[in-house]
Amino acid sequence: MRRLFKLLFILSVLVMLQACGYNTIQEKDEAVIALWADVEAAYQRRADLIPGLVETVKGYAAHERETLTAITEARAKVGSLTLGKEVLENPQAFEGFQQAQGALSSALSRLMVVVERYPELKADQGFRDFSHQLEGTENRINVARVRYNEGVRAFNTSIRTFPGSLTNSLLLKLPRREPFKAEAGAEKAPAVKF
Amino acid sequence: MLSYSLLGRTALHHRSNPIGGGFLLFLLPLFSVAQGFEVPAYRGYVNDQADLISDHVERQLERLLQSFDESDSTQVAVLTLPSLGGIPIEEASLQVAEKWGIGRRGKDNGVLLLVGREERRMRLEVGRGLEATLTDLLAGRIIDQVLTPAFREGRYDEGFQRAIGAVIAATRGEYQADPRPRGARGTPGISSYLIFFGILVIFLGVLGRVARLLGGALLLPVMTYLGSAGSVVWWVLLLLIPAGALLGMVLPLFLAGTHRYGHRGMPLGGLPGGMLGLGGGRSFGGSSGFGGFGGGRFGGGGASGGW
Numbered sequence: 001m002r003r004l005f006k007l008l009f010i011l012s013v014l015v016m017l018q019a020c021g022y023n024t025i026q027e028k029d030e031a032v033i034a035l036w037a038d039v040e041a042a043y044q045r046r047a048d049l050i051p052g053l054v055e056t057v058k059g060y061a062a063h064e065r066e067t068l069t070a071i072t073e074a075r076a077k078v079g080s081l082t083l084g085k086e087v088l089e090n091p092q093a094f095e096g097f098q099q100a101q102g103a104l105s106s107a108l109s110r111l112m113v114v115v116e117r118y119p120e121l122k123a124d125q126g127f128r129d130f131s132h133q134l135e136g137t138e139n140r141i142n143v144a145r146v147r148y149n150e151g152v153r154a155f156n157t158s159i160r161t162f163p164g165s166l167t168n169s170l171l172l173k174l175p176r177r178e179p180f181k182a183e184a185g186a187e188k189a190p191a192v193k194f
Numbered sequence: 195m196l197s198y199s200l201l202g203r204t205a206l207h208h209r210s211n212p213i214g215g216g217f218l219l220f221l222l223p224l225f226s227v228a229q230g231f232e233v234p235a236y237r238g239y240v241n242d243q244a245d246l247i248s249d250h251v252e253r254q255l256e257r258l259l260q261s262f263d264e265s266d267s268t269q270v271a272v273l274t275l276p277s278l279g280g281i282p283i284e285e286a287s288l289q290v291a292e293k294w295g296i297g298r299r300g301k302d303n304g305v306l307l308l309v310g311r312e313e314r315r316m317r318l319e320v321g322r323g324l325e326a327t328l329t330d331l332l333a334g335r336i337i338d339q340v341l342t343p344a345f346r347e348g349r350y351d352e353g354f355q356r357a358i359g360a361v362i363a364a365t366r367g368e369y370q371a372d373p374r375p376r377g378a379r380g381t382p383g384i385s386s387y388l389i390f391f392g393i394l395v396i397f398l399g400v401l402g403r404v405a406r407l408l409g410g411a412l413l414l415p416v417m418t419y420l421g422s423a424g425s426v427v428w429w430v431l432l433l434l435i436p437a438g439a440l441l442g443m444v445l446p447l448f449l450a451g452t453h454r455y456g457h458r459g460m461p462l463g464g465l466p467g468g469m470l471g472l473g474g475g476r477s478f479g480g481s482s483g484f485g486g487f488g489g490g491r492f493g494g495g496g497a498s499g500g501w
Binding site for chain 1: 405408496497
């Protein structure tokens with residue numbers, strides 16, 4: 001009988017740990033990290049596309065040197081970023097990541113404006129292929145960012161609401177995660193119409 | 195269900211040409227209010243709500259996609275809509291694909307071809323498991339070289355037939371259908387619950403009266419917790435404590451009617467009605483008809499275009 005009570009005690013502690021949200025918080029934190037990996041993968045994919053894209057554009061519009069250099073430089077900056085979980089733990093690194101990727105985004109959109117002036121380039125099959133890949137990648141980045149933000153929201157909610165708030169302040173002491181903010185200038189509609 | 199309000203700048207998007215449109219994606223704010231788009235219910239692989247496909251081609255495509263699903267387990271769905279309800283096609287197609295769950299769970303091998311008649315936009319949404327075979331590049335080419343020219347000339351039937359053919363050609367052999375054991379599509383959740391339930395009953399049978407009460411009160415929530423891999427909300431478990439206590443008292447009494455067991459414990463044969471076997475007994479009777487989509491996931495891969 002005594003043994004049984006001991007067993008029951010252990011089981012009830014397990015149940016209580018579940019009830020206080022300990023596991024939930026851990027799970028949501030892991031989910032955020034996994035979602036962050038998706039975000040990085042999507043951005044990496046974009047960075048990988050750029051050299052080929054620049055080459056293709058050069059074939060038709062070599063004298064648009066300024067735009068092309070801007071892209072290459074922005075990509076180099078993205079390539080030098082620290083990656084992985086550390087970015088999430090360091091708000092400055094996170095900020096830097098957002099800025100560098102944002103700079104690459106705007107360099108790319110400037111390129112797409114330039115491209116409009118070159119009908120032969122637009123008709124080129126190689127360029128069309130690249131543009132589809134880039135479109136797909138931008139879409140993936142968007143999806144990954146939105147999902148990351150949703151994961152962050154779920155995590156932040158779990159450490160701010162009872163009973164998770166108590167568990168976190170006593171046991172886990174995890175910081176709040178930062179969501180992506182809309183990129184600067186995104187609130188204004190772009191002036192250029194394709 | 196998650197909702198993805200990816201984009202807000204819609205008016206601009208409709209008018210954009212097939213090449214430039216997607217590049218605007220990253221200029222748009224992350225969170226915006228979802229507008230009037232509701233994911234329609236599916237009726238089969240081919241859902242021609244905009245009435246672009248003729249009836250006999252629709253039936254032919256339905257059969258083709260059914261047999262492809264059966265042989266390769268890859269699910270290809272078609273949806274045409276009279277209007278996209280004011281949201282960009284990238285967002286609409288992701289919502290539809292995720293809500294329908296095209297493709298098999300774990301394989302994520304689904305493809306959605308979405309066409310918006312009013313906006314004159316189309317998109318191939320590619321599930322995560324197929325992104326390496328049906329790449330954005332290939333999806334883009336199918337749209338540029340097959341769908342766009344055919345749609346421009348109003349040859350919708352041909353466009354759909356050839357595009358679906360190309361999608362199937364690209365993805366064939368990537369996945370194989372699972373061999374169908376009995377009850378292949380039965381949910382594993384139910385059978386594992388029943389097993390836990392069976393263990394609970396056996397365990398209670400061995401215990402004395404007070405221990406039954408306590409044991410039931412603890413084991414039911416604990417087993418539910420373990421059985422569901424931690425995804426149960428804690429208050430549900432709390433609710434299960436009195437329920438378990440009650441079961442602990444009552445259940446052995448019922449069983450005593452069907453099978454007399456002594457103080458030595460209850461043999462497995464004492465379980466009522468083949469309780470442990472229930473989970474495996476579900477079968478869907480062969481391969482007749484559309485069995486629904488399988489819960490595949492999407493990550494935004496694919497390509498869009500317009501005509």
